[in-house]
Amino acid sequence: MSKVADLQKAQQAITHPGSDFFVGPALLSAIGKALAVAGPAGNPGVIRERAKAYAETAKAYAKASTDLGEAADSRLPNAWTGSVAENAAQSIRALANELAVSQKSLEQAATELNAWADNLEGAQSTDAQGVTALENVQKSLAHDAFDVGKAIAAIEPANTAVGTRISAAQRADSSGTRAASMLNQLAAKARTERAGQGPIDPLAALVLANEKGPGGGADGDYILTDGQLDRAKQFMSVMNGTDQLAFQKLLSGAKSPEEAAYLWKALAAGHSVADVQQFAALIHPHGDDPRWLSEHLVPALSTDPLQEESTTHPIQLNYKGAQILDDGYDVYSQRKVGDCVAASTVVASLKLDPVTMLQLTTGNMTDVPGADSPEYFKQRLQQLFIGQYQQGQLADGSQKIYPEKDGGIGQKGGTFLANQNLGKATGSTYEYVNLDTDDDRRAAVTRIEKALDEGKPVPFCAFDEASKAAGQDGGYHQMVIVARDGDRLQVYNPWGQSVWVTEDQFIHNRINTGGLTGTANINRPYAAELPK
Numbered sequence: 001m002s003k004v005a006d007l008q009k010a011q012q013a014i015t016h017p018g019s020d021f022f023v024g025p026a027l028l029s030a031i032g033k034a035l036a037v038a039g040p041a042g043n044p045g046v047i048r049e050r051a052k053a054y055a056e057t058a059k060a061y062a063k064a065s066t067d068l069g070e071a072a073d074s075r076l077p078n079a080w081t082g083s084v085a086e087n088a089a090q091s092i093r094a095l096a097n098e099l100a101v102s103q104k105s106l107e108q109a110a111t112e113l114n115a116w117a118d119n120l121e122g123a124q125s126t127d128a129q130g131v132t133a134l135e136n137v138q139k140s141l142a143h144d145a146f147d148v149g150k151a152i153a154a155i156e157p158a159n160t161a162v163g164t165r166i167s168a169a170q171r172a173d174s175s176g177t178r179a180a181s182m183l184n185q186l187a188a189k190a191r192t193e194r195a196g197q198g199p200i201d202p203l204a205a206l207v208l209a210n211e212k213g214p215g216g217g218a219d220g221d222y223i224l225t226d227g228q229l230d231r232a233k234q235f236m237s238v239m240n241g242t243d244q245l246a247f248q249k250l251l252s253g254a255k256s257p258e259e260a261a262y263l264w265k266a267l268a269a270g271h272s273v274a275d276v277q278q279f280a281a282l283i284h285p286h287g288d289d290p291r292w293l294s295e296h297l298v299p300a301l302s303t304d305p306l307q308e309e310s311t312t313h314p315i316q317l318n319y320k321g322a323q324i325l326d327d328g329y330d331v332y333s334q335r336k337v338g339d340c341v342a343a344s345t346v347v348a349s350l351k352l353d354p355v356t357m358l359q360l361t362t363g364n365m366t367d368v369p370g371a372d373s374p375e376y377f378k379q380r381l382q383q384l385f386i387g388q389y390q391q392g393q394l395a396d397g398s399q400k401i402y403p404e405k406d407g408g409i410g411q412k413g414g415t416f417l418a419n420q421n422l423g424k425a426t427g428s429t430y431e432y433v434n435l436d437t438d439d440d441r442r443a444a445v446t447r448i449e450k451a452l453d454e455g456k457p458v459p460f461c462a463f464d465e466a467s468k469a470a471g472q473d474g475g476y477h478q479m480v481i482v483a484r485d486g487d488r489l490q491v492y493n494p495w496g497q498s499v500w501v502t503e504d505q506f507i508h509n510r511i512n513t514g515g516l517t518g519t520a521n522i523n524r525p526y527a528a529e530l531p532k
Contacts, residue, residue: 002469003037003169010034011162014155023152024145031138034162039127040172044418051113060107061099066396068096105186121177123168127186130164137161181446182486185453211261213294223261223298227426228268228352228466235267239369241471243273250280255287262297262354269353269425279355282366294331295320296361297354299332299347314497322374331374332381337402339389341409341459341495342417344480346381347389348422348457351482360384392417411527414478418459418529428458428531435460435525441507444528452484460528464521465509475522491516 011247013030017023071090137158145148211223225230236244247267254260262283266276286292298319316323317332329335334343335502350357358364360380365371386402392413393401409417411432428451435441448458458481467476483490487503491511509524514520 003040003174004166004173006037007162007166007169008035008036011159011166014158014162017151017155019183020148020152023148023155024141024150027151027158028138028141028145030136031158031162033135034158034165035131035138037165037169039131039165040120040123040168042172042176044124047113047117047120051110051117053109054106054113058103058110061103061106064097065096065103068092068099074530099360112179112186115358116175116179116531119171119316123172123175126171127168129164130168133161133164134158139514171501178487181449184449185486186407211257213258213290213298223258224268225352226453227455228265229529231265231268231427237349247276250277253284254280255284256290258290258293259287262293264459266353266355269355270427271353271355276356279358282358282362282364287365295367297357299350299357309373313484314499314518316497319374319377320372323378325374325378331522332380333496334385334494335382337386337389338408339385339402340494341478342388342392343385343416344478344492345414345417345421345459346384347492347494348459348482349425350467351457352422352455357370362479368526388417388421391420408476414459414529415462422459422529428456428532430459430529431532432531433528435527438507441525444530445503445507447530448481448489448528449484452481453490454531456531457482458530462511462517462522462525465524466521475517475520477517477520477522479516479531493517 010030010033013033014027017026021390059135111214113502137154141151141154154186157486160511210307212221220407236247239247246502247263248262251260252262265279267273271279283293283297286296316330319331322331325331327335331469332343332347334340346417350360358366361377362368362372363376363380368522370376389409390401391406392409394413396413398407415430415432423429435444435445451458459478460481461478462475463474463476477493479491479493480499482492483488485500486499487504489506490498490500492498492517497516499514501511501514501516505511505513507524511525512518512521512523
């Protein structure tokens with residue numbers, strides 16, 4: 001059991017010590033059990049020293065990053081001209097960005113460690129006060145254990161004292177958990193190391209790992225997720241020599257680092273080298289146009305056009321500037337079909353798979369004017385939603401499928417689609433996990449954080465508590481978590497919008513606080529598809 005649980009058990013014994021004659025002995029026993037629970041462990045001073053070391057290292061990284069940035073912009077030797085100078089500048093800028101990311105990560109780590117040290121120190125001080133108060137009650141009863149009146153009078157101060165210890169333990173636990181969560185997320189930003197351990201040369205790995213889509217911030221919106229860096233490296237390491245040379249030729253022939261990054265992303269999504277070669281031929285004419293590549297190869301799931309983090313209002317997705325189409329629906333919306341499981345899983349998988357996304361945006365007709373219009377994109381996307389919906393129904397064992405039957409998808413179908421789409425692109429196997437209680441959801445959040453740090457989306461199901469309690473339908477609906485920013489989770493709703501919700505809102509059934517599902521008020525997560 002945890003310290004909090006042990007103290008709560010002792011508190012229960014303190015407040016219910018038994019019959020009158022044995023109140024004193026029972027109370028002394030309960031106090032002894034409460035005192036036997038160790039206080040919050042750890043040394044705040046040691047934690048602060050580590051935070052100081054991180055902050056000092058961050059300063060050195062900041063200076064090096066600035067110097068490298070200036071070198072890339074104005075200090076390259078005059079003899080370096082043309083493509084040689086351009087490639088050198090790209091490499092130096094990538095190194096400068098890597099140092100800038102490291103600087104920010106170290107600064108954030110120092111801040112988190114100092115906050116943890118402060119909370120731990122406060123918790124230890126509070127716990128010491130609770131221990132002293134319990135010891136005082138214990139001493140006052142030591143020679144009068146069978147004085148019933150005195151024992152009964154001691155229950156309240158003993159209860160207050162153990163409550164103080166519980167508060168201290170909870171503060172220590174929550175601050176430690178938050179620090180671990182944030183440090184894990186920061187550690188996941190060691191991107192170049194992931195890419196540089198395979199057959200690709202370290203400098204090329206550095207450039208690839210740092211490529212972002214247009215408008216990408218200093219340390220986010222990378223073309224390649226952390227998991228994709230690992231996946232592509234693994235695929236390359238087991239390729240035969242012919243395929244490895246063919247893929248490296250594609251990378252070296254790319255018009256821009258962005259084009260090369262999308263080729264790497266296609267390989268990481270599980271496509272063969274032959275498929276990646278076909279994909280490369282289609283995008284190569286636009287390889288030096290980062291905005292075209294971003295617009296056609298990845299869904300616009302970012303928070304908003306300004307890349308603001310953790311906003312609390314719904315952001316409507318768009319494609320090529322189109323948000324609402326002539327039929328009145330958002331461009332990505334599932335529309336009036338019960339295929340939310342398929343639609344949410346598909347869009348999350350498209351974020352990982354540029355080959356399929358290109359087929360949807362252009363029909364693989366990149367040289368045909370108008371083939372990439374929002375209307376054609378909508379038609380192809382809806383066809384994919386329906387096809388996946390039907391496959392999910394069959395996996396559920398349905399005898400009748402859409403359009404004959406539009407009854408949604410159950411547990412088996414949801415897991416099937418998660419494995420078929422997300423599993424292929426991430427290398428993970430998904431499992432259906434019930435989220436019946438706050439504790440279930442709290443435990444799931446730890447796994448969700450890990451999955452998101454590895455670039456693995458997490459589908460989940462929710463319903464409207466109030467309507468279900470009233471005997472109504474409950475509005476059962478699947479959405480998918482696609483990213484996190486500290487203790488906030490970015491949720492994509494297949495009605496065509498994205499909203500950030502806090503982990504606390506997810507745990508305590510308030511996911512509609514920011515308007516995720518609007519007037520439907522679908523607020524209670526009850527199950528999730530989690531990577532094993």
